[in-house]
Amino acid sequence: MKNQILTSVRFLSVLAASAGFAVAAPLAFDFKDPKGVNNVQFKLDAPLESITGTATGISGTVTFDPAAPAATSGRIVLDAASLTVGNPLMGEHLRSDQWLDVARHPTIVFEAVALQNIRPQGAQILADVTGRLTVKGVTRDLTAPVTLTYLADKLGARVNDPKVKGDLLVLRTNFVINRSDFGIKAGQVTDKVAESIELSLSIAGAAPRS
Amino acid sequence: MKTTARFTRGLRIAALVLFVAGIGLWAAAGAHVGWTQTSTVTLQRDEITGIDFPVRRAALVPGVEFPLAATLAAAALAGLSLLPRPNRAAALP
Numbered sequence: 001m002k003n004q005i006l007t008s009v010r011f012l013s014v015l016a017a018s019a020g021f022a023v024a025a026p027l028a029f030d031f032k033d034p035k036g037v038n039n040v041q042f043k044l045d046a047p048l049e050s051i052t053g054t055a056t057g058i059s060g061t062v063t064f065d066p067a068a069p070a071a072t073s074g075r076i077v078l079d080a081a082s083l084t085v086g087n088p089l090m091g092e093h094l095r096s097d098q099w100l101d102v103a104r105h106p107t108i109v110f111e112a113v114a115l116q117n118i119r120p121q122g123a124q125i126l127a128d129v130t131g132r133l134t135v136k137g138v139t140r141d142l143t144a145p146v147t148l149t150y151l152a153d154k155l156g157a158r159v160n161d162p163k164v165k166g167d168l169l170v171l172r173t174n175f176v177i178n179r180s181d182f183g184i185k186a187g188q189v190t191d192k193v194a195e196s197i198e199l200s201l202s203i204a205g206a207a208p209r210s
Numbered sequence: 211m212k213t214t215a216r217f218t219r220g221l222r223i224a225a226l227v228l229f230v231a232g233i234g235l236w237a238a239a240g241a242h243v244g245w246t247q248t249s250t251v252t253l254q255r256d257e258i259t260g261i262d263f264p265v266r267r268a269a270l271v272p273g274v275e276f277p278l279a280a281t282l283a284a285a286a287l288a289g290l291s292l293l294p295r296p297n298r299a300a301a302l303p
Contacts, residue, residue: 035256036263037256037261037263039263039264048244048245056264086247086249086271087245087247088248149260154259157258158258158259168258170260202261202262204256204261
């Protein structure tokens with residue numbers, strides 16, 4: 001009798017796992033956001049006031065499997081020309097060949113390679129994403145804390161069209177880079193602009209279902 | 211002689227008006243202790259994703275350049291009023 005119960009439990013476990021695999025396939029989330037909500041905010045300390053700015057020209061794709069978040073990978077691209085600060089002259093300097101050289105390096109790219117230290121927390125998944133960040137043509141390895149929020153069946157609500165079916169994936173991360181590491185006025189004007197740049201990324205991708 | 215005195219007084223009044231206007235405009239706009247901004251950012255929250263996103267609006271926020279420029283211009287005018295002017299009456303035969 002005991003053996004029969006154990007066999008049944010094992011059978012049900014295998015069945016449930018199989019069903020899980022059948023439903024939870026990796027999903028490709030597109031981060032091109034027509035609503036302009038996806039954003040990067042950056043901050044550099046400076047003597048008179050901190051230089052803060054925003055950017056919204058975000059695109060890219062992330063493959064995410066709700067059942068296997070460790071397999072997450074993808075590429076997020078930021079249009080460097082979309083970086084904006086409140087002072088137009090400062091913005092010109094920022095995009096000039098002296099700083100980001102947007103004309104020659106029009107994109108800032110983060111390529112996610114691995115997700116580690118995964119800690120589910122309610123509806124969110126906390127993890128450390130490891131990848132390669134390319135700024136001004138210089139690529140560096142980077143590990144940053146990331147929060148993933150998987151919103152199943154929320155695409156219709158986001159686009160205000162219940163007929164549209166699909167899921168959303170929200171990614172949030174905050175990390176610091178050194179401009180010297182990316183050849184941005186390395187070791188120069190440190191008395192006027194800080195070496196470290198604080199970055200905050202909040203983006204949502206959509207995976208439509210037919 | 212009268213013209214010179216009137217001109218000097220005019221310069222000093224202009225300097226005072228410029229100084230007060232520059233400081234006043236800057237103070238009235240919030241006395242922003244930073245560089246002048248031509249746009250401001252407010253954060254809004256996307257209801258579905260919960261993402262806080264910046265909304266940039268065109269707005270002039272006078273920075274420290276305003277009181278600084280006003281002070282320099284006022285000082286220049288006031289300085290000009292202190293320069294010795296040729297006495298035309300004495301030069302006449």
